[in-house]
Amino acid sequence: MNRKRSVALFCTIAFTAGTLAGCTSNGAPAKEESAGADNTPLEVTIATPQVGEAPKKGSDIEQAMEKYTNAKIDIQWIPDAAFEDKKNIMIASSEMPKAFKVKANASTLNAIQSGLFWEIGPLLKDYKNLSELSPMYYDNIKVDGKLYGLPLYRDIGRAGIVYRKDWFDALGLKPPVTLDDWYNVAKAMAEKDPDKNGQPDTYGFFLDKNYNDPVQSNSFMTRLSVPNGAPNxxxxxxxxxxxxxxxxxxxxxxxxxxxxFQEKLINQDFSIVQTADSDNKWNAGKVGIRVNTVVTASATSFDNVSKSTPNAVVDVVPFTGPNGLKIPAETGNNGFYLFPKSSVKTEAELKRLLGFFNKLLDADMSTLLTRGIEGKHFTKTADGKAQFKDLTLFNLEVKPYRDSLPSFETTGKGIPLKQNELQAKGSKIAAENLQSVVPNVALTFNSVTYTEKGVELDNMIRDAQTKYIMGKIDDAGWQAELDKWLKAGGQKVIDEYTAEYAKTNK
Structure with a gap:
């Protein structure tokens, strides 16, 4: 389970604004090519959580994808806050797109085990780009040993601390290591007016309602507790x-x-705050720390806060605990695509869809999805690297596709990024993190009870944690809630995971 390998695949391509000159589908297998030899554009309907502002239909990026892949693309962007409810309604009604981006949780697992989606594992060998990737990306999303999804590939050791170095220096602080350090940083930034506006409107960090996500290893609680000795x-x-x-x-x-919370050092509305609102608070220059991905978020965080606070100084450091570097290993994906049998009627159609996603990992598409269009979003440096021309425009027009479709940001085949000092530092941290990741030992274990009751159990424990943090229950109340969780099925989940663990460690 300790994943230490990463993919490093770089090459240079010719990409011009609005057109692709001399492009060939070098990543598409012969078998797949012949399957679509009639040249009829493939209809690709996609449902995905919305990232930022939804791109307009027929955008430059979408048109370039359609031309290169010979497809007609229709993306349904669903607001993130409403996605799970919408997903469950679509699954229940069998009115699903041909490619359905989901996250691993109890309702997704239940739908997969109910036979609603195609198994794709045996087919991947026929697709060069998909099959040459490290097996870890696929192993981490298998269900009962079978592969149903195509992951949105991500680095596994991405966590780090992005922080306002100017605030830390002015207050005589260092990046936090122990839990006491985190308290002291939060107290100083809430009470010592680091932005010098005379108002008590700053925070050490700003939480949103996903702070204790029960599934994702990138949740704030998991990222903070693992360096201090908790499991992932x-x-x-x-x-x-x-x-x-x-x-x-x-x-x-x-x-x-x-x-x-009691001392009002963190935002009192954390249980209802959306992620976008938390981002906006940092962008407005009111937050000292972001626990985030270090490769892309460090530079983006600096760019965003600079608009409101031109003199802001941002730095990034690894997530270190009392016993050294230790971070939760992430799953290697930001969700994955499933292919519903109700909308993908035949295996031949499934193969063409896999061919479409395979082409998105070609060098040309990798550059399009991670850099944008040359001359508009990036320029090429003398040494053949991409340099963003307008990061704000990139975040508006390209980032939603990059974050919602299979692509590689730092380990892809497209034009490598010319990194500034902050980006290079973040990339170095992410690479070094791989040596110290803590895996989720039950990541691919099967639990019948969790499949049936996972949503209920997750909600029970999330609500109890929030009640405890907000002071609505005390230690005895927390233990009572934990006992309820165990009786409601939590103990059975533990027992079933333990049985799976015993089988894999004979």
Whole structure:
């Protein structure tokens, strides 16, 4: 489970604004090419959570994709806050797109095990780009040993601390390591007016409602508790699987947030704040720390805060705990695409869809989705690298596609990015993080109980954590909520995961 390998595939391509000159589908297999030899454009309907502002239909990026892949693309952008409800409605009604981007959770797992989606594992060998990637990307999303999804490939050790160095220097602070350090940083930034406007309107960090996401290893609680000794979602104690929130380091992290909430050092509305609102608070120059991805977010964070605070100084450091570098290993994806049998009627159509996604990993498409269009979003440097021309325009017009379709930001085949000092530092941290990631030991384990009751169980524990942090229940109340969770099926999940763990560690 400890994934230490990464993919490093770079080449240079010729890409001009609005056109693709001399492009060939060098990543498409002969078998797939012959399957679509009639040259009829493939209709590709996609549903995905919205990233930022939804691009306009027929955008330059979309047209370039359609021309290169010989497809007619129709993307349904669903607001992130409404996506899970919409997903479940679409699954229940069998009115699904041909490619459905989802995240791994109980409802997704249940739908897969119900036979609603095509298995694609045996077909990948016929697609050069898809099959040459490290197996870790696929192993991490298998269900009962079978592959149904195409992941949105991501680095596995991405977490780090992006912070306002000017604030830290002015207040005599260093990036936090221990939980006490996190408290001291939050207190200083909430009470010592680091933006010098005379108002109590700054925070050490600003939480949103996904702070304790029960599935994603990039949740704030998991990223903060793992360096302090907690497991990554699920760990092992005395040969048995244990949930992160049943361990002392995680409980210590909850107590820290409880204390901060009581002292108004964190935002009091954290349980209802959307991620976009949290981003906006940083952009407005009101937040000192972002626990985020270090490769892209460090530079973007600097660019965004600079608009409101031109003199802001931003830096990035690895996520270090009392015992050194230790971060939660992420799944290697930002969700994955499933192919519903109700809308993809035949295996031949499935193969053409896989061919479409395979082509998105060609050098030309990798550059399009991670850099944009030459002359509009980026320019090419003398040494053949891409340099963003207008990062704001890129974030508006390209980033939604980059974050919603399979592509590589730092390890792709497209034109490599000319990195500034902050980006280069973030990339170095991400590479070094791979040596110290803590895996989720139960990531691909199967639990019948979790499949049936996972949503209910996840909501129970999330609500209990929020109540505890907000002071609505005390330690005894938390234990009572934990006991309820165990009786409602949590103990069965633990037992079933433990049985799976025993089988894999004979």
């Amino acid at each position: 979602k699920w760990g092992v104690e005395n040969g048995k699987i244990v949930a992160e929130f049943m361990t002392k380091p995680y409980m210590d992290t909850m107590k820290l947030l409880r204390r901060m």
